[in-house]
Amino acid sequence: MAESCEVLHSFSCSICLDVLKNPVTLHCGHSYCMDCINGCFDQEDQSGIYSCPQCRHTFNPRPVLKKNTVLVDLMVKMSVRAQTNMRVKDEAGPGDVECDFCTVRKLKAVKSCLVCLASYCATHLQPHYKSAAFKRHKLVEVSASIQEKICSKHDKLLEVYCRSDGQCICLLCVMDEHKGHDTVSAAAERKEKQKQFGKKKQRIQQGIQEKEKQLRQLRQKTKGLKASSGAAVAQNEKAYAEIVLKADKRRCAVNDLIRDQEKAALSRTEELVDRLEKEISELRKQEDQLKQLSLTEDHINFLQHCQTIFDSTEPDVSSDVNLQLHTPFDFVTKAISDLRDKMESVAKCIAQISETIQVDPDPKTREEFSMYSCCIALDPNTAFENLLLSDGNTKVTWVKNPQRYPYHPDRFTKYDQVLCTEGLSGVCYWEVEWKGPRVEVALCYKGTELEESGFGYTDQSWCISLSSSCCAFWHNEVKTRISIPGSSTVGVYLNHKGGSLSFYSVSDSGQMVLVHRVQTTFSQPLYPGFMVSRGASVRIITPD
Numbered sequence: 001m002a003e004s005c006e007v008l009h010s011f012s013c014s015i016c017l018d019v020l021k022n023p024v025t026l027h028c029g030h031s032y033c034m035d036c037i038n039g040c041f042d043q044e045d046q047s048g049i050y051s052c053p054q055c056r057h058t059f060n061p062r063p064v065l066k067k068n069t070v071l072v073d074l075m076v077k078m079s080v081r082a083q084t085n086m087r088v089k090d091e092a093g094p095g096d097v098e099c100d101f102c103t104v105r106k107l108k109a110v111k112s113c114l115v116c117l118a119s120y121c122a123t124h125l126q127p128h129y130k131s132a133a134f135k136r137h138k139l140v141e142v143s144a145s146i147q148e149k150i151c152s153k154h155d156k157l158l159e160v161y162c163r164s165d166g167q168c169i170c171l172l173c174v175m176d177e178h179k180g181h182d183t184v185s186a187a188a189e190r191k192e193k194q195k196q197f198g199k200k201k202q203r204i205q206q207g208i209q210e211k212e213k214q215l216r217q218l219r220q221k222t223k224g225l226k227a228s229s230g231a232a233v234a235q236n237e238k239a240y241a242e243i244v245l246k247a248d249k250r251r252c253a254v255n256d257l258i259r260d261q262e263k264a265a266l267s268r269t270e271e272l273v274d275r276l277e278k279e280i281s282e283l284r285k286q287e288d289q290l291k292q293l294s295l296t297e298d299h300i301n302f303l304q305h306c307q308t309i310f311d312s313t314e315p316d317v318s319s320d321v322n323l324q325l326h327t328p329f330d331f332v333t334k335a336i337s338d339l340r341d342k343m344e345s346v347a348k349c350i351a352q353i354s355e356t357i358q359v360d361p362d363p364k365t366r367e368e369f370s371m372y373s374c375c376i377a378l379d380p381n382t383a384f385e386n387l388l389l390s391d392g393n394t395k396v397t398w399v400k401n402p403q404r405y406p407y408h409p410d411r412f413t414k415y416d417q418v419l420c421t422e423g424l425s426g427v428c429y430w431e432v433e434w435k436g437p438r439v440e441v442a443l444c445y446k447g448t449e450l451e452e453s454g455f456g457y458t459d460q461s462w463c464i465s466l467s468s469s470c471c472a473f474w475h476n477e478v479k480t481r482i483s484i485p486g487s488s489t490v491g492v493y494l495n496h497k498g499g500s501l502s503f504y505s506v507s508d509s510g511q512m513v514l515v516h517r518v519q520t521t522f523s524q525p526l527y528p529g530f531m532v533s534r535g536a537s538v539r540i541i542t543p544d
Contacts, residue, residue, distance in 0.1 A: 186299035423525025436536025
């Protein structure tokens with residue numbers, strides 16, 4: 001249709017710029033409306049020289065103009081085709097509301113009248129715009145359910161809302177079964193209900209944002225899980241290559257266990273992803289419905305459907321999605337190292353590896369944590385001047401007399417802090433014993449920000465503050481109070497690739513109580529560190 005109109009308009013007169021009427025063609029080949037070119041020639045009668053307005057070709061004497069019959073026939077055919085295409089465009093198709101006044105060929109309705117209770121095409125709608133008799137009629141967006149706006153009892157237009165019964169009624173209903181009820185006009189009730197849409201929309205948007213955030217976190221954890229399981233498989237393959245004759249069967253078993261755990265964890269993740277995507281889709285659908293209903297001019301339609309919006313399920317923004325998907329595959333490294341030293345008991349050790357693989361992301365008992373025990377030592381080059389290192393740099397004590405440490409760029413000069421020598425990037429566990437008024441057990445990236453802010457006051461350090469009266473977690477200047485009473489022994493479990501950092505209270509009997517857990521993404525190796533206040537001390541110990 002657009003192409004037909006475009007071709008039709010290409011046959012235009014360059015003088016009046018309209019479609020050619022009674023087209024004539026000059027000897028130079030240019031065509032014009034007969035009246036337009038005669039007008040131009042009339043102005044040139046005095047000179048006796050006639051020219052084409054486009055190419056300036058001159059004619060003498062004045063040309064005798066004759067209608068171009070070929071162009072006339074072509075213009076007629078193009079005009080008929082364009083009009084036919086326009087009519088096809090306006091015809092009602094599947095899903096369209098038909099005009100109630102069209103008889104032979106039903107055209108698509110463009111407006112509905114709440115007074116006439118009918119829908120009109122563009123042609124039959126004209127009387128509503130031109131005639132004074134239709135001045136008071138109410139035109140709304142075309143609706144296929146216009147009968148729903150009629151009172152089934154009185155056959156009158158629904159114009160009133162009964163707050164007592166929560167339904168739309170007609171004026172006769174107000175004087176009949178709804179007499180004495182709290183009734184208002186549909187427009188007034190719509191205005192009141194509309195006010196509630198803002199808060200509803202805000203809650204939906206917050207729900208979408210929270211679900212999308214959880215979805216991003218799940219996908220990020222999925223990547224970490226795949227990378228961790230791949231690294232575990234690679235380590236397993238390397239070790240078993242050395243002992244392939246004795247352990248080929250067990251190698252396959254361990255690989256299967258690792259892959260099964262990966263598959264199980266990914267299956268849980270996919271379920272969570274599907275659930276979140278469905279919830280987000282449903283919330284977006286509610287948001288679209290809310291927006292469309294807010295824009296409608298039909299009060300009755302609004303009131304009849306707004307309750308569905310209010311009754312829709314609220315987004316559970318507080319839902320706790322389990323994001324701890326990492327499986328401790330790193331234990332394979334230590335177990336295989338033991339295997340190399342104990343070749344005589346290869347089969348037994350490999351069987352132990354298979355049995356040790358767990359679905360849970362973190363160990364449960366102190367014995368299981370001890371499998372990841374690492375040796376860490378304090379770095380004298382970082383110690384504050386009032387901190388004394390002893391016991392092979394495994395103990396730090398605050399002393400009154402400043403120590404004469406040599407200058408070093410990594411040394412703390414503002415805070416009573418000290419770091420360990422090595423940065424950790426695998427799965428590690430260590431314990432510390434503390435005494436005194438207050439200490440801090442921390443992990444951080446190595447950098448200059450610590451010197452200026454201290455542990456827990458930047459986004460590059462995580463810190464547990466311990467004292468005899470309270471316990472708190474600090475990160476990026478945000479304090480989280482911890483209700484679990486701390487003990488004199490604190491265990492720290494780090495799963496760097498899995499983004500998990502946990503602090504445990506260790507009792508004298510070896511019972512582990514989780515104090516606080518961090519789930520994030522670590523981008524650099526983490527250095528253990530301690531803040532030791534006046535009269536306090538910290539000692540790094542090796543779990544039994």
